[in-house]
Amino acid sequence: MRLGIISALAEEQHGLIEALESPYKLVHGMREYTGGKLWEIDAVCVLSRIGKVAAAMTASILVEKFGVTHIVFTGVAGSGDKNVKVGDIVVAEELVQHDFDASPLFPQFEIPLTGLSRFATDTALTERLAAAAAQTTRVHRGMIASGDQFIGKLAQIQALKAALPDLLAVEMEGAAVAQVCFELGVPFAVIRTISDNANDDAAVDFMHFIKTVASRYAFDVIERFCKE
Ligand code: ADE
Numbered sequence: 360m361r362l363g364i365i366s367a368l369a370e371e372q373h374g375l376i377e378a379l380e381s382p383y384k385l386v387h388g389m390r391e392y393t394g395g396k397l398w399e400i401d402a403v404c405v406l407s408r409i410g411k412v413a414a415a416m417t418a419s420i421l422v423e424k425f426g427v428t429h430i431v432f433t434g435v436a437g438s439g440d441k442n443v444k445v446g447d448i449v450v451a452e453e454l455v456q457h458d459f460d461a462s463p464l465f466p467q468f469e470i471p472l473t474g475l476s477r478f479a480t481d482t483a484l485t486e487r488l489a490a491a492a493a494q495t496t497r498v499h500r501g502m503i504a505s506g507d508q509f510i511g512k513l514a515q516i517q518a519l520k521a522a523l524p525d526l527l528a529v530e531m532e533g534a535a536v537a538q539v540c541f542e543l544g545v546p547f548a549v550i551r552t553i554s555d556n557a558n559d560d561a562a563v564d565f566m567h568f569i570k571t572v573a574s575r576y577a578f579d580v581i582e583r584f585c586k587e
Contacts, residue, residue: 362402363427364581365417367409367532371434373574375404375581390417392425398585403427407532410507411456414532418539418547429484430547431584432536433577435569436503437510437557439519439526443499444553445564448492448576449527450485451503451549453477454534457519458506467522470538477502478537481546488550491583495576496552501527503549505534509565510557529557552576 366372376382379395379402386392394403403425407417414432421427436449443449455477460467468476485500492498502525510516510529520526533549540547554568555561 360401360429361425361427362397362400363418363421363425363430364402364404365407365414365421365430365432365536366434366577367407367414368434368569369406370569370573371577372404372406374578378582379404387424388416388420394425398582400585410531411505411535414535415539418536422543422545428545430536430540430545431484431488431581432533432547432549433581434530434532434551435554435565435573436528436530436551437516437555437561438553439504439516439528439557443527444497445555445568446572447497447499447553448495448580449499449501449503449551449553450489450492451480451533451551452485452500453479453502454537454549455502455504455523456506456534456538457504457523457529458508473541478534478541480537480548484546484548487587488548488580488584491587492550492580494583495579499527501525503528503530503533503551505530505532507531509562511559511561513558516557528553550580
């Protein structure tokens with residue numbers, strides 16, 4: 360097993376790179392890939408930067424150039440449900456690209472030629488991440504939606520919730536990694552700590568959260584996940 364660990368921003372992966380034993384670094388396509396042993400696990404950590412294209416590119420390179428066999432995306436997200444609070448963790452069971460709409464050629468959200476609008480995460484990885492996260496905070500499992508938009512208006516999140524009633528969280532990368540991993544046959548999981556409520560306060564809450572607690576959560580969960 361070689362585990363690829365992706366986050367969009369440095370704050371979301373803080374401490375993991377420092378925890379890598381015998382690290383080696385390689386810059387490719389404007390990203391720095393750091394490999395090594397992470398609590399006995401062969402791992403490669405990388406920051407994708409923000410958005411679906413950035414995440415898809417990073418996931419593809421991890422598989423094709425670094426030979427990772429499994430991928431975990433760890434980061435923050437906006438809440439997509441009233442029961443999902445700031446500081447809770449959402450572990451994805453399915454991911455949707457909420458801004459994908461090729462209708463009337465294909466149903467809204469469906470990714471042409473895959474026949475799918477939702478990509479399922481790997482059950483074993485998801486179980487283990489959820490178990491590791493449950494020792495840190497409250498954990499929810501279900502659907503996460505990704506799009507190339509920061510959701511920072513109440514009307515935006517309400518419209519998304521109306522279109523996707525089982526939505527738990529919104530972010531900007533997970534579903535892109537999901538499509539790449541589906542197409543390449545690589546098991547993957549997505550874990551997100553809620554930083555904001557994707558409403559009019561989202562930008563301020565996001566900035567505060569990312570500067571304070573975001574990294575601590577991710578570090579604790581990934582450490583437990585690797586050790587167990
Ligand atoms: N990541 C964290 N908060 C988010 C939001 N409100 N919209 C999109 N991505 C996010």
